[in-house]
Amino acid sequence: MATVSNQELKQVLREHEMKATSQRIALLKLLNNTSEHYDAEEIYIELRKLQKTVSRATVYRSLETLVEQQLVSKLDFGEGRMRYENRQERDEHHDHLICERCGKVIEFFNLEMEAQQLAVCEKHDFLPSTHTMHIFGTCIECRATNPN
Amino acid sequence: MATVSNQELKQVLREHEMKATSQRIALLKLLNNTSEHYDAEEIYIELRKLQKTVSRATVYRSLETLVEQQLVSKLDFGEGRMRYENRQERDEHHDHLICERCGKVIEFFNLEMEAQQLAVCEKHDFLPSTHTMHIFGTCIECRATNPN
DNA sequence: GTGTAAATGAGAATCATTCTTATCTTTAAG
DNA sequence: CTTAAAGATAAGAATGATTCTCATTTACAC
Numbered sequence: 541m542a543t544v545s546n547q548e549l550k551q552v553l554r555e556h557e558m559k560a561t562s563q564r565i566a567l568l569k570l571l572n573n574t575s576e577h578y579d580a581e582e583i584y585i586e587l588r589k590l591q592k593t594v595s596r597a598t599v600y601r602s603l604e605t606l607v608e609q610q611l612v613s614k615l616d617f618g619e620g621r622m623r624y625e626n627r628q629e630r631d632e633h634h635d636h637l638i639c640e641r642c643g644k645v646i647e648f649f650n651l652e653m654e655a656q657q658l659a660v661c662e663k664h665d666f667l668p669s670t671h672t673m674h675i676f677g678t679c680i681e682c683r684a685t686n687p688n
Numbered sequence: 689m690a691t692v693s694n695q696e697l698k699q700v701l702r703e704h705e706m707k708a709t710s711q712r713i714a715l716l717k718l719l720n721n722t723s724e725h726y727d728a729e730e731i732y733i734e735l736r737k738l739q740k741t742v743s744r745a746t747v748y749r750s751l752e753t754l755v756e757q758q759l760v761s762k763l764d765f766g767e768g769r770m771r772y773e774n775r776q777e778r779d780e781h782h783d784h785l786i787c788e789r790c791g792k793v794i795e796f797f798n799l800e801m802e803a804q805q806l807a808v809c810e811k812h813d814f815l816p817s818t819h820t821m822h823i824f825g826t827c828i829e830c831r832a833t834n835p836n
Numbered sequence: 837g838t839g840t841a842a843a844t845g846a847g848a849a850t851c852a853t854t855c856t857t858a859t860c861t862t863t864a865a866g
Numbered sequence: 867c868t869t870a871a872a873g874a875t876a877a878g879a880a881t882g883a884t885t886c887t888c889a890t891t892t893a894c895a896c
Contacts, residue, residue: 559862559873580852595876600853602874616764618820620884621852637814648808656801657823664794665828666785672766673821675805680813707842707893728883743845748884750843768853769883842893849886860875866868 544572556609563587563594564602568611571626577615577645579623616672617645635673641682692720704757711735711742712750716759719774725763725793727771765793765822783821789830 549568550560558564566587571578578586580599587594603624606612615623617638633654637646653673661668697716698708706712714735719726726734728747735742751772754760763771765786781802785794801821809816 561861561874563875593876595878596852597854597856597877598875616766618764637809637812637816639814640817646812646814648812650804650808653801653804653808656798656804657821660796660798660801661785661823661825664785664796666787666794666823666825667827667831668785668823668825669788670825671821671823673805673819675809675814675816675819677809677814677816677818679815683815709843709892711844741845743847744883745846745885746844838894838896840893840895842891844891845889847887850884852883853881855880856878858876860873862873863871865870 544569552611556611558605558609563592563598564606566590566592566594567599567602568606568626571612571624574626577617577623577625579619579621581621583624617674618676635675637675637677637679639679639682640676641678644679644681646679692717700759704759706753706757711740711746712754714738714740714742715747715750716754716774719760719772722774725765725771725773727767727769729769731772764820766824783823785823785825785827787827787830788824789826792827792829794827 546565546569549565549572552568553560553564567583570583570586570590576582580596580603583603584594584596584599587599603612603614607614607624611627613625613627615625615636617623617636634647634649635653637648638644639646657668657671660666694713694717697713697720700716701708701712715731718731718734718738724730728744728751731751732742732744732747735747751760751762755762755772759775761773761775763773763784765771765784782795782797783801785796786792787794805816805819808814
């Protein structure tokens with residue numbers, strides 16, 4: 541995962557008609573350099589650790605704008621709060637397997653499933669914009685530990 | 689949609705090791721007799737209309753138990769609150785198309801998609817329990833009104 | 837009918853998120 | 867390099883959904 545320079549991030553923000561504030565640059569860099577699915581509070585804490593002055597409100601507002609600009613994806617794993625992941629340089633959309641025991645998230649992509657989704661939309665004269673496909677269950681490691 | 693008697697609902701609750709309280713019977717009957725996807729507050733208001741003494745806490749607690757018992761499904765349409773639907777007598781699981789303009793929810797079932805989900809789980813040695821598949825977009829009526 | 841575990845009502849508490857407002861930055865223009 | 871205006875920010879208050887607390891009530895096995 542190549543670290544992106546501040547200059548490049550500024551460029552990205554400006555291309556999306558967002559002022560290149562230090563808070564936004566730091567937030568984008570954080571999501572750029574991790575494969576974690578952080579929630580807003582975790583992002584706030586990480587930015588604070590990095591000596592950034594930032595408020596929760598700014599984290600939420602920036603995330604909202606970044607999601608609108610499709611630079612970031614907003615994910616709901618059914619925990620009562622949202623998680624976010626970087627979307628730049630991702631060529632493929634992906635869905636998630638979520639382990640209900642350990643919380644691990646496995647990403648997957650299945651072309652046939654995507655095709656079926658389009659078929660369903662066509663059948664119902666529905667114009668899709670986004671979708672969420674989350675499969676909840678138990679991962680192999682957790683079953684190995686305790687088959688239950 | 690055949691109305692189920694209180695006696696039958698009592699029976700159902702007892703079969704699931706839940707005390708057959710009047711609040712639970714009324715809640716279950718409400719969900720049984722509608723195809724709406726109510727949220728907790730709407731359920732609370734409906735039960736009040738029906739002259740039932742019930743508190744919000746009881747609505748939430750009962751729903752939680754009913755979901756555990758798989759008598760009710762908990763749905764997240766990305767509105768920041770959960771919705772619930774009856775699950776009894778439904779032989780088929782189904783997924784949802786959600787119109788981002790008018791909020792309409794269209795239910796669908798696609799066997800091939802379900803098969804692909806199982807295939808993905810197998811591939812990742814993942815034991816699935818439930819899944820959510822929500823496609824967001826614009827329904828035909830909204831596009832007819834304003835193609836955009 | 838009684839006792840007891842379970843369920844409930846009312847409102848307080850919590851948690852994620854959004855709003856408010858006064859104060860800063862960014863950036864385009866001189 | 868200043869400057870001004872639009873846009874962003876910090877801090878904390880407000881909101882809204884959901885959960886918790888605890889004293890009281892109810893279901894139901896006996």
